[in-house]
Amino acid sequence: MAKRHFVPTADRKYTKADFASDQMVKWCPGCGDHAILSSLLNVFPRVGHKKENICMVSGIGCSSRIPYYVDSYGFHSIHGRACAVATGVKLANPALSVWVNMGDGDSMAIGGNHLIHAIRRNQDFNITIFNNEIYGLTKGQYSPTTKFGQITKTSPFGTIDFPFNPGELVMGAQGTFFARALDSVPTLTTDIMERAARHDGCSVVEVLQNCMIFNDKTHASFSAREVRDDRTIVLEHGKPMIFGKNRDKGLRFNGRFLEAVTIGENGVTIDDIMVHDETTEDTGIHMTLARMHGDLPVALGVIRNVNRPSYTELYEDQMDEAMGGCKYKCVDDLLNSGDTWEV
């Protein structure tokens, strides 16, 4: 059956400026959120959905201020509940293009339940998780993604919480789309967000974002300009998993696990390097890629993108069928159904 598309496309071309709101952006100077906002504003014209059909939904936290800065409909809801609110928005009107923005605490602590269930149902909206591994708006407490042992205001002796990796949650919840971006590489972020928007179903984009006030350089071990090429890999569907400043490093599956190898050393050739397949239904390899750190480069780009009917599609099909085959034409018919009698 052909895919059903529910969001109408605009009959005019938009520019980035069409989506910038008149509100003053109040994030700290140098915050990674500015770059993410800019990427988002670039994506809307590319995707081309009718502007008035775009609905931004957020929770609470620095990142959740985004709806105010986008000139569209927006709902700045309550802490952790953005996915739940977005679910209702999309169910009530499938023609809306729904965007959910959350931070790491918002999405994975207080809102963890809603996040995994939205993913499990393949709710048709685009989730962006701004992951700075800290609670910023409350001024520096550890979050569900803060590194083990890190000292923060509420962990003066170091955290004893093992952090979540958002990618693992997405895979565990049978997600259909997961990608990772870096706030400091806006072109990649924009490309990824566009692909997320074009995905039918629930897309989750984790943007590794820097909070320079409360958790500065938390991602620097791999994101800093001087190490980034060697410590990250941008995955591309159908292409060998190559990275490194000299594009001579690659990922090889040695039968037991993934390893980073150098092409041309120890007899390694390009043919030994794994080719990325974002469409594999099985979550195993995507989970492995999402987990990479330390000796392995941190995976960026679209890690998983599989085709499964979205909740919207399934829901609307069911509604159409139920309404088409309904023996009641109106509520009066229902009221008079079954055993009734005249007095």
Added chain:
Amino acid sequence: MISTKIKNEMTDNQIQSKEDLVIRFAGDSGDGMQLSGTLFSDASALTGNDIATFPDYPPEIRAPHNTIAGVSGYQVHVGNRIYSSGDKCDILVAMNPASFKSNLKWAKKGATVIVDIDTFTDEALAKAGITENPFSDEMEREYTIIKAPISSFTFRIGQSQGADKKTSDKSRNMFALGIIFFMTNHTLDLTFRYIERKFAKKPTVIMLNKAVLTEGYEYAEKLEVIHSKIVDVAKCTTMPKGRYRNITGNVATAWGLLAAAERSGRRLFLGSYPITPATDIMVELAKNKGLGARVFQAEDEIAGICSAIGASYAGALACTSTSGPGLSLKSEALGLAVMTELPLVVIDVQRGGPSTGLPTKTEQSDLVQALYGRNGEAPLVVLAASSSANCFYWAYNAAKIALEHMTPVILLTDGYLGNGSQLFRIPKVADLPSITPRLATPNDPDYRPYRRDPETFARQWALPGMEGLSHRVGGLEKSPDGPLSIDPENHALMTFNRQEKVNRVANYIPNQEVTGDPDADLLVVGWGGTSGAITMAVEELNNEGTKVAYTHFNYICPLPKNTGDILRKYKKIVVCELNNGQFLGYLRTQFPECPMQAYNKVMGLPFEVGELKDCFTKILGE
């Protein structure tokens, strides 16, 4: 037909006429007591009785067999004018020793008690904690106890049809029902038709059930002692003309929402999470996706209400249904609905609390939570239904107020109303009051998110997808034009406006009425699901010459405008409620000059007419 046979054999003077009759079916959970009760109430309703039913069941689905914990009951009240499911029963059916032991207290003195004597084994008696003769001489004097060998009869019929014991045991309830039908001078044909419908795909079950039902009927016929107990229950004479059906409060609530969606032209959305005793509202709406009901079973109570708030933002008639603990979980989101001034209907089918409390029992103890259970100054509209059938109208009304006044509305029903059933006079949807949502006009240059209607103070509803009306809503304080504001004067103004909007709903609701004897010294005040028992008590006292007046509240917040005028007229006022005085406290803060006292009950049970009459008489004598 069996009915003809009886008429021939019996003289008319053996049949007693009765204004009303209460039957209580009790047995193990799984003994089919709810079904027996429903079949009896349906047959009674179809033959012209007014009815009310009340299921009384434990939270466990199948507690250990033959234990007190596993006893499930279903009370049916039939007669001429029926307001409640009745206090104590005239006939008790007890399918095992445990149900006999735990339900005898609900039988009137002189009641007929039918037990399945086959189940009174030493083992079952021990499990029920009965150590002596279960039927003492005193009991035998007080009640007519019919020890019917129900299990063995049913087993024999099953055997003759090739059914195993497990299958035939499932039909034991039909034997008891057969006895009841004989005692109430009913024919079996209506119930035969029902059985044929219900088990259409299982012809052997139809055959077995019909045979057992008939056997029970004939068993009763042969029993001398029953012949003096046959009653003809008065048909209802005061019912307005119209088409009727039997309906539970939860189904009525669901249908009221469907009707409101149709009348308002909005899509119906329900975001809910299963919770006793409210689940049936979601179940009923899920069945009716064909009528456009968009039902979403959320991952938790919070997602239930948050999805509804999202749906409301996107233009649906958005609802969420829950019970006490679920309402607690929804508190923060209710504040969001207050702040965003979106239409939302929250149905709280109250149960015994606090915490998990008594999930299957009724109470009115969520009132204060509904009125005040949010952070900040967070006013909203609170309504309460007062009968199973009028849940339809109150659900409809809740939707109307929410859509026309742009406010969340909490509708309080309770387990007694929700699970209980009553006759419902079927309205025409076109005859219901119109509903006009406050939709904004696309590209209206003057649209501002919090600009208010000067009369109602309601803001306009601009939906995502409407051209030229882009705006942001959220939990942060806004200025009337839409942007965020932490300006002190603005916060004071917005707080005032939100309150004033709810207060002004009072301009659109009818005046509070007083029934009974308006010149009485004592005014009885009730609210919500207790109206049946209080109406009976007041009516009976007035008929006996005791002057009592009665006013019953459905509009809780805001109160009808004449509330103070009514309360100030009476020397004595008693506020009756199934909690520790929550409505009383609420009234006292607004009308401190009125002498009000409490009559409270917190037992997980509805009021009994008798206890109310005693209470009112005592107050009048003081």
